Amino acid sequence: MDSLHEKPRSKKRKFVIESVENLSVQAMLAHPALVRFRTTPPELSSLTTTLEREPYVEGDRPGRKYISRLTLNDMDGKVYSGQNQLCRHSNNDICLVGIANKKTGKMRLLEAEEFLVSPEIDLVNNEPDEVNSPKKYNATVLFGTKKNRLKHKVLMEEKDRRAAELTSSVEKARPLIEKTTSVVTSSSSDNSYFLPPINTSAKTVDEVYNMSDIVEDYVLEHLIDEASALLETKGLDTEKVRPLFMQCLAGARLETDDEGRLRYACAAIYVEYLCRIVSGVDLPLDNMDDAVVEHLKNTYKLTKKARFLPPEMIHKALANIMQKFEIFIRTPDDGAVAAREKDIHAYCDSASFAISRSIIGEQNFSFRQKEKMSIG
Template sequence: MAVSAVWKYDDRREDSEKSPIVQFSNGNLRNSQLVDFALYKNVDTNNPRKKHQRILVANTKRLCYSGSNFGPRASKCNTLCKYLVGVLNKETGKMEIHDAETFIMHPVFKGEKDSQDSSESPAKTYKEKVDSLIEAFGTNKQKRSLNARRLNQVGAETLHHAVTEAAGDLIEKKGIEALEDEIAKADNQEASSYIPPCYENAEKLKDVYSLDEIISPAEYEVLEIPSQIFRDIKSEDILKMIEEDRSPLSVIEGLKNLPTDTEVRDEKARILWYLNQLIRMAGQTIIKHTFFVSCPHLIKSTLRKNFTQLSYNTGRMIEIAKAMRLAIVKKSVALSGGILEDHRYGILQLPLVKYEKSGGKRKRKSMA
């Protein structure tokens, strides 16, 4: 016969002794025995706004977590509701009901300041947190990519320092004309600062540019949902896209040749969706808010930050292709009605193409 249980509300505990209900923001807790919890109370019991403030801290072997019932990181649960938690005594068949409050536990990283006092931008703080999570929980591939990016950053800073010192010595020796030459070189380098590192000694095409340095691991993860429409696309959907002229020809050609292997197809679909957003955005004179309706917030922030701050003259895309050491080829494409239209494509091939830098020393006008 089933044993009946009796509910008993524990009204002996004060409001300050509510039982905490914990939720981790970055995953689920597998074994609570491996976590040490500590609850801290505000000592200012006379202030009605502070006497109920609590901070819950959890320590594990790999990370530390903290949560609070106040501030921007507090749980968004309805304050008008009363939350209860029941503890069943299997021997007596009685369940004690206690008042409870929820805590959202966030990982705490070394050197991190409180979000209310920090003057850093949200994007930079988020990037540092993602890097720390990759260090703790990332795959070997993600960790190698993170180390490579940090080494490239150190190398770039060293190079910048060396260039600055060399420019100072050159200006001191040769005067204002040397300064003009250095400014012209700096303008050329500024255009390439938005291009990912190029490994020109690579033996395979796939190693010339690293995917992780073009699309970060965090961005790659959030592309899973919006790219599903490309991953599951059918031939009739591609024909409809061509008729409605909704996507660039390079994206449509890529969709026609999607591989059948599930993992490779998923990666290609995410890249094509990202490329489709880039090319569509390049064709916009003014980027409106509605353009990013179906775009994840992280991708939208990256596109707006990296690709909407510079304006180019005619031939924008060709100059970028040259800076990336791509070979420029012409190809006639058949449009509706049998009309042929010439297009130029940038193709990555080995050995990489070398282009002469445009713009030399300005010639002085002679006076008659």
């Protein structure tokens, strides 16, 4: 009889941690977000979300942290918004989300951002709420804390500075954009097969060529492991790598944010692969991701164990190398010029030499070497 009144025992499951992925590894992938509501949450199925990120400003220079702002809209027109909570904590606080596989008994841990959202007050009769609207500014000044007022002042000054820089950049780039537009209009349709498309509505020089038109991000994502290892290496054996690859990697390291450095380091590896197949050098197929190999075969019609290009594909590969190299040597952000002016000048001075001797070289280099790379 006593057994009938016993409480059922809860089943405990044990999982083996398969991997732990932080936000730097997930830089080009979607990462989870934990959302808490200050008020009663709305119907979740009716929500649409928007996530915006900008560098966290510390004094006059942007830091490594990012301010992420999450905006939720429901079908009734109500808007909920809030910033990520991680930027207020120390660097030792990490929020992780576990994804368990009951069949294999393994779990992946993903670093997540935590948001505390609250309903926004409609200040201007259901019109879009602008950051620089006078009513919102007055509300922040009158009712905000001292910390919020100071942060609002810094953000507004930063926004005005960026607006002035953007206006100046557009005026400087206008002659080049008009010249580029006229060239595209007069060019024949045959060249469009070999050359990446040009953005005729670009407002700055950086927007004339788009890296995703040459190789999409889903291909670069398969090169994240190699790119992370290269960025962590202080030096490489210059006798085993092409000068063009070294210059592209140096350009990636000039990026001011972690996501940009990782993305351009992946692109540098992709440029090295193109140089290999143009030169007739074997690709390290055993060490390459299957998705990257399949992309190269389909895009450039590789034959004979992915070694030789058809004649018409050589022109396309060379054009893509040159256009991607132009993306690498674009002018960095103005905020980084003053701090790294010496590195930028040295990088640009050696760029023309690298491009002239790299494409036809036949150095062998594997991005997954088991032995340690030499430190310079």
